Every structure is written in structure tokens, then in C-alpha cells.
Amino acid sequence: MITKKIGVIGCGNMGGAILYGALESGVLPKENVYVYDINPVMMEKAKGWGVNLAKDDEDVCLSSDIILLAVKPQNAAEALSQCKKALDEKAMMSIVAGVTVERLRNMIDGTPRILRLLPNTPAMVFEGAFAICSDNDFTEEELEIAKSIYSTIGIIEMVPEHLIDAACALNGGGPAFVAMFIEAMADGGVKQGLPRKTAYRLAAQTALGTAKMILEKELHPGEIKDMVTSPGGTTIEGCEALEKGGMRGAVIDCINKAAEKSKKL
Template sequence: MEQRIGFIGLGNMGNAILQGVLASNIVPGTQIYVYDTHPEKGQALNQSYSINNLSSGRDVARESDIVFIAVKPNVIVDVLNDIQKELKKNTIVVSIAAGVTIKTIANSVGYEQKIVRVMPNTPALVNAAMCSITPNTEVTDEEIAVIQSLLNCIGATEVVPEYLIDAVIGASGSSPAFVFMFIEALADGAVKGGLSRKQAYRFAAQAVMGSAKLLLETGKHPGELKDMVCSPAGTTIEGVQTLEERGFRAAVMDAVAATIKKSQVLAEK
């Protein structure tokens, strides 16, 4: 890849994306430019990968063909206003800030600027993310493919229109928290049954990971896969009935709906 890649902000998510790109070797460190308010982060990466650790976001914007804005949503407008004059016409501005719309970004950098809004999730920290990619009309199909290739370094990607991002947040952005709660509950039940806490977490987490892998790789409907586990008059169907009695599916659907509603409120602000 010939493009020079910039990162403004090296928090958990920005650093996860950067580390994924570096590990993939699709972009050498010499073509990567970074800035963080904690300069020691960039200094460490410079020593390990020979990346360019710059002294300001403006410097990163000036040098980059693609610049990831990986700062908190409450400061992104200030950062965009600061770098706006340094952006080239063809520079692609990639935002990972939740709740910050393309319109808000364009108000700072200009409506003719190439803008991509990305919604990753925390499994990016172990290269197992699911990222939505939403470009504005200035971004070409070839440029979208480049952004996908970068983000595929930390997991998987899907291109979605902006009006669906709130639903993405419910299904993917916020849902790891729900999954962790489910794993914790599974483990608690197993501990109650006599399993050690350490083993319970391992059994539960591996079951969730394996089940997701089975769904993705077979392409089978989740209901079909569930039925494969439910033997007649067996143990699993007893547990399924209990979950249904407790409103398990409705509770999950309500949780996703609540995150969508909150995301819409934040975007309006």
C-alpha cells in the first residue's frame, strides 16, 4: 500500500487499529505518522517500528493521505477545526468517534472533503473487531476498499449507510458488554454447580467464541444451530425453556433498542 497513514490519538482503539496495521505489514512503519498528547506512546512505536512520531495533529494531517481521528467524541470537533487547513483535497478523514455524524465532521473540514465514519468495537483489541464503514459521497469505491483493507487487519468490516449506524451500535458496538454479562452469568451458574471460577470462565468464553465461529463459518440460521444442541427430552431444551420463561430474547432485544435510542439522542446533540 502506497498511502501514508496518519493517526491522531493513540488511545485503546486508535492503538489497536495501528497495531493491527503494523502487524499485517501492508504499510511499513515509515509510512505511518502519529500524534498523541502523550508523546511517549509514539516514541515507543518509533523505536519498535520506525513510525513517524510528530509533534501535533496538524503535522499528521499535513503528511497523511488517510488520517484516522481516534480521539474522544467530546474533543473531535476541536481536533478537526485545528487540522482543517492542513488537509489535502484527496485526504481521507476517518473518524471512529461514536455519535459524531458525517455532517458534523463536514462542518469542520468541509463538505468536499473525503470522510469515512467507522464504528468499531472493543474486540479490536484482540484483532477480532466488527467495524461498520460509512463513507460520504466524495469517497470512491477504490478508496472504500483501501479503508476496508486497513480495518480488516483488526477483524471484519461491512459498509453500511449512515442511517443504520445506530443499529450497528446496538448489534455490535455495545453488544460486547452484553456478551460479557452473559459469559459471567454462564460461569456463575457453573460455579454454583461446582466448577472452579477459572475453569467456569474458560468453558463459558470458549463456548461463546466457538458458537459464533460455527455460525459465521457454516452460514446456518442460529435457530437451526440451537436445535442441533437440543436433544429430545435432554438437558439443553430444559435450559432453553427456562430462558424463554424469563424473557431472555425480549430482554436482549430491549437492550439493543435502548442502545439505539441513546445513540440517536447523542447524534442529535
């Protein structure tokens, strides 16, 4: 259990998912967490989790040893300006998409240590995927604390900062893309007569199980495909349809477009 005081600036979808997952896992004691969000609805949600509610961004920083900045990119400069000098010599974790460490430093009055990372919303169900910058100036203890927070609610991959935009597209936006594929699979099942609820459950569980085969059994995706595609069978017919529809190219283009947008934020 982490004994350092942890502050959270921004408790929306992503910040809230991380905080909720960390609290539920038991790695963060609620009495050691301080939260502020400009949205009263988000503050009420945080209150329900039993954490300390700060009066503003500066109060979060003054009360905490390590601060998680989880605001939208367009709100980062304003939020950091409200911290005043309270971030000086503190440790700050940033999940602000598209905003580099250099840009963050230019927004801050003081010289905090900064760790940039890219999370995703499945952290709420302890299945998050976190890309953490390997080039950071956190102390060894602070980095271990960060890893302990995120490893309890998902998996961690250390990447250099210049690859964070790629991670933003892949694991950051990935839940939306995977959900779209699951929805499309379910639509196909419904077209063939399956009840909608049944189709969603079968499609979602299939995606979950396949992912576990890759992560836990370390099977190559192509190997899983070959395991299922019997000669002259039904699955190879479906694979042919996906190839004719340009599925691979569309997905690659999807990640490229999202990564390029991240670079422009």
C-alpha cells in the first residue's frame, strides 16, 4: 500500500477510471488521496469514493507528494497556472494527450519532476494498458510508486516519449476501436438471428478471451487465426470477407490518423 499523499487534478473519464481502479485494488488508501475537478458532478463522484476533496488545483498540490494531472489538453495551461508555485520540487504524472514534457514545463511556475504516461479507460475494470515514458526525471522511489499504481489496474510498457503519440492512438483510443469491432460483430450476429443481448455477450467474451490467449499464453495473433481457420471451413470465408473489405488497411490507417492528431494537439 502506498503511503505517499497522491493528488488528482481532473477526475473525468480517464482520471476517474485510474483513481477508481487504484482505490478498488487497495493500492491507494482513500485517506491519502486529494482530488479537485472544476465540474461539481465529478467532485460529487469523488466524494462518494471517500477521498479528500480539495478546494482548488493549488490545494491539491500543497496537500500531495505526487500529483496526477488528468485534464483535457486545452485545459492544461489554465489548470497548471492555478497551481502557482505549489508544484515546485513536487512529482507530477501527466496523462494529458499530445502535450510534451517540455510544453508542460513551460506552463509551470517552478521545477517539478515530470512523468508522462498514456493510459486507457479499461483501468476501471483492472485491465488498463499504460505506456509510461522511460525518459523521465522521477526519483527511483517515485517511479516505483507510479508503477505500483498502474500495474495493479493493468499492464505497463515503458516507451520513450517520442513514441507516446503512437501509444495515444493504440491503447488510448483503442477501447473505442475495439468496441466498434465488437459492435459490428454483434450486428452480424443479429442479422443472422441472434438476440441483441446474446450477440453482444458472445462478441465481447470472444474479444476478451482472444486477448487473454495473446497475453497469457503468448500466442501470436496469426497463430490464433490459423487455429480457427479449418480448410474449406466457415472462418476462412469470414477472413476472406475481411481482407476484401480492407480491414487491415483500415485499422492501420485508423492508428496512423489518431497518432497524427495526437501530435497536433
